[in-house]
Amino acid sequence: GAVVSQHPSWVICKSGTSVKIECRSLDFQATTMFWYRQFPKQSLMLMATSNEGSKATYEQGVEKDKFLINHASLTLSTLTVTSAHPEDSSFYICSVATGGAKNIQYFGAGTRLSVL
Amino acid sequence: AQKVTQAQTEISVVEKEDVTLDCVYETRDTTYYLFWYKQPPSGELVFLIRRNSFDEQNEISGRYSWNFQKSTSSFNFTITASQVVDSAVYFCALSGFGNEKLTFGTGTRLTIIP
Numbered sequence: 451g452a453v454v455s456q457h458p459s460w461v462i463c464k465s466g467t468s469v470k471i472e473c474r475s476l477d478f479q480a481t482t483m484f485w486y487r488q489f490p491k492q493s494l495m496l497m498a499t500s501n502e503g504s505k506a507t508y509e510q511g512v513e514k515d516k517f518l519i520n521h522a523s524l525t526l527s528t529l530t531v532t533s534a535h536p537e538d539s540s541f542y543i544c545s546v547a548t549g550g551a552k553n554i555q556y557f558g559a560g561t562r563l564s565v566l
Numbered sequence: 567a568q569k570v571t572q573a574q575t576e577i578s579v580v581e582k583e584d585v586t587l588d589c590v591y592e593t594r595d596t597t598y599y600l601f602w603y604k605q606p607p608s609g610e611l612v613f614l615i616r617r618n619s620f621d622e623q624n625e626i627s628g629r630y631s632w633n634f635q636k637s638t639s640s641f642n643f644t645i646t647a648s649q650v651v652d653s654a655v656y657f658c659a660l661s662g663f664g665n666e667k668l669t670f671g672t673g674t675r676l677t678i679i680p
Contacts, residue, residue, distance in 0.1 A: 451613060482666060493657065493672045494611075541609060547666040553599055555668060557611035 452478035452546045456558030463534055464566055471529045471561045473544035479524035480546040484555060485517070488541040500527040500544075534565045568593045570660050572671035579648055580679045587643045587674045589658030595619075597663035600634065600641045605673070606654040617641060619663075645676075653678045 453476040463469050473483055483500040498519050499507040506519035516538075518530040531538050543560040547553070569592040579585045591600065602614040615625065617634050625632045629646045645652055658671040 484667075491675075493670045494668075496667060499667070543609070543611065545611075553661065553663075553666055554601075554613060554616055555666065556613060557603075559608065559610040562609070 451554065452476075452480070452548055452556040454544065454546050454556050454558040456544055456561055458561060459559060460562045460564075462564045462566065465535050466533055469531045469534055469563060471531075471542055471544075471563075473527045473529070473546075473558055475525045475546045478546060478548065478556075480527075481524065482547040483521060483527040484545045484547065485519060485527075485529050486543045486545070488543060488560075490541075494543065497529075502527075531563065534563070536565045539563055539565045568595075568598075568660050568662070568669040570658050570669055570671035572656075572658055572674050574674045575672070576675045576677070578677040578679055581650060582647050584644060584646050585648055585676065587645075587656050587658075587676065589641045589643065589671060591639050591641065591658070591660045593660060593662070595662045599661045599663065601659040601661070601668065602632065602641075602643050603657045603659065604654045605657065611657070614643075648678045650678045650680050652676060 455474040457472045481502045485497045486494040488494050496509050497512045500519050500521040502521045508514045521527040541560050541562050545555040545557045547555050571590045598619045600617045604612045622634050631644045633642045655673045655675045657673045659668045661668050
């Protein structure tokens with residue numbers, strides 16, 4: 451399967467600042483990556499589909515200006531939480547879709563964001 | 567719309583016992599994929615299995631086995647002779663054929679008591 455690296459694993463920031471999270475596909479050229487959000491003891495909520503070389507597709511209710519996604523290469527997608535507030539504190543996790551007949555998502559280790 | 571239900575929120579068993587995690591799904595698609603993922607305390611989701619809707623054969627991998635029953639829309643996961651390292655949250659998920667989006671269940675937190 452694909453190896454996915456996510457950085458940072460933990461970030462604490464002040465309210466009003468922006469935070470960038472990187473998701474790297476180390477051994478697979480990923481045209482599609484996904485960003486999820488997970489609240490404590492809850493399931494994963496899909497935020498957006500990141501498409502290489504084009505705009506991300508956001509799920510209903512997710513603010514695209516708040517959560518900026520850039521997928522500039524086949525190995526890197528970034529999620530920037532702009533003007534973060536305490537309610538943005540959560541666990542963010544990305545995945546790489548192998549696509550085609552395999553159709554399996556492999557996940558990064560996640561980023562725990564705490565906004566003070 | 568797709569939906570995955572994992573009715574068991576938390577399960578605790580003593581080490582070496584067998585345990586079955588239930589998963590029931592709903593979909594209008596005639597072809598689809600079903601998945602199980604493991605999320606240990608570290609947070610990373612670990613892929614365990616993918617099953618095609620047209621393949622109802624049960625699968626066994628070591629201590630893990632999966633029972634897919636299309637007639638009851640269920641895809642249950644059994645761990646035999648459980649170990650402490652099996653302690654994690656387990657998610658069942660569903661995707662359409664040709665659509666990579668995953669619909670996750672709410673997860674089952676499994677605790678193996680030494």
